[in-house]
Amino acid sequence: MESECVKIIGVIPAYNEEKRIATVVAEVRKYCSEVIVVNDGSADSTADVAREAGALVVSHSVNMGLGFSLRTGAETALKRGAEIIVTIDGDGQHDASEIPRVVAELENGQFEVVIGGRPNNAEMPFYKQLGNQFIYWSERALFGSLVVDTQSGFRAFRASVWPRLVWRSRGYSVSSEIVKNIATHKLKFVEIPVKTIYHDDYKGTRIMDGVKIVAQMVRWKVKDLGGNPNG
Amino acid sequence: MAEFYPLQALGAIAVLAMLYIVFYSYRRKEFSRSDLLVWVAILCWFLFAVIFHEFLNVFIAPLQVMSVFDLLLVTATGISLVMLLVLNKRLAKIESKVDLLVRKNALEQVK
Known part of the structure; x- marks a missing residue:
């Protein structure tokens, strides 16, 4: 099921996700014109599994990081004529059936970026809840951002906002940079709650990643003050 | 000649070890000739300074150290x-x- 006349491309960055990528691709394909999987130097058969599931696979010869992969995916999507780009994690954390609800917010013309926020609930590991809160307050203090779940990988944006949204981060700080760019360029955004699934072998941001993200935010702020908001 | 302290011996051994690493890297073509010359110059200076440190006393007053x-x-x-x-x-x-x-x-x- 995809919106008529609007080309929606799903971008899934993946690193060693051979166990889950097929399911994720199959689900996302139901709601997008195309699915691009960015195989970020995986050591397993993520690329082959994703390809068999029907995704267009773009591979990095070495592992470059989440931010780099997302940008490769977004640029590939733009090259293929995407009008709306949806990014979703490759570890099956996000429920793809939420895509229509997320995309609907863009199609009414009121918003340019939609972020699928994960509610703080009992299933979210406690250290993640704490970390998310810390990053939220840091982002709010430094950039005036009102996004609550700054680290969510489930987002959608119009292709037209790419020049203002484009990021340089290679690693996990990409989510914070996107939120920063939304605030800096005053993009119209909305955050809507989406379902999240936490697996036992959760791979996402750890405590040290959180520390690095906040340190990077401070660096961006210093660059902004120096008159270079694009980093 | 001035007294020779154990710390000087340690310093000299460290510098000699680094000189060996530099020559070894040059032989393995990891260092170019210019890298070799720069490092040998720096390390020889340090070796000289460690062993014959009394000659450096002339710099103490002008540099105010x-x-x-x-x-x-x-x-x-x-x-x-x-x-x-x-x-x-x-x-x-x-x-x-x-x-x-x-x-x-x-x-x-x-x-």
């Missing part, structure tokens, strides 16, 4: 900072080239 040890420490810190800056610049350049290459290869996969 307390001792030869302080002079060596400040010199070593200055050289380390310069090296850090040069390495940082080289690393940034290499990272940028890797980014370009990986993204170019990735996007070329999509016709």
Whole structure:
């Protein structure tokens, strides 16, 4: 099921996700014109599994990081004529059936970026809840951002906002940079709650990643003050 | 000749070990001739300063340092900072080239 006349491309960055990528691709394909999987130097058969599931696979010869992969995916999507780009994690954390609800917010013309926020609930590991809160307050203090779940990988944006949204981060700080760019360029955004699934072998941001993200935010702020908001 | 302290012996051994590493790297073609000359010059200077430190006393008064040890420490810190800056610049350049290459290869996969 995809919106008529609007080309929606799903971008899934993946690193060693051979166990889950097929399911994720199959689900996302139901709601997008195309699915691009960015195989970020995986050591397993993520690329082959994703390809068999029907995704267009773009591979990095070495592992470059989440931010780099997302940008490769977004640029590939733009090259293929995407009008709306949806990014979703490759570890099956996000429920793809939420895509229509997320995309609907863009199609009414009121918003340019939609972020699928994960509610703080009992299933979210406690250290993640704490970390998310810390990053939220840091982002709010430094950039005036009102996004609550700054680290969510489930987002959608119009292709037209790419020049203002484009990021340089290679690693996990990409989510914070996107939120920063939304605030800096005053993009119209909305955050809507989406379902999240936490697996036992959760791979996402750890405590040290959180520390690095906040340190990077401070660096961006210093660059902004120096008159270079694009980093 | 002035007294020879154990710390000087340790310093001399460390410098000789580094000289060995530099020559070994040059033989393995990891260092160019200019790298070799620069490092040999720096390390020989340190070796000379460690063994014949009394000759450096002439610099203490004009540079207003307390001792030869302080002079060596400040010199070593200055050289380390310069090296850090040069390495940082080289690393940034290499990272940028890797980014370009990986993204170019990735996007070329999509016709």
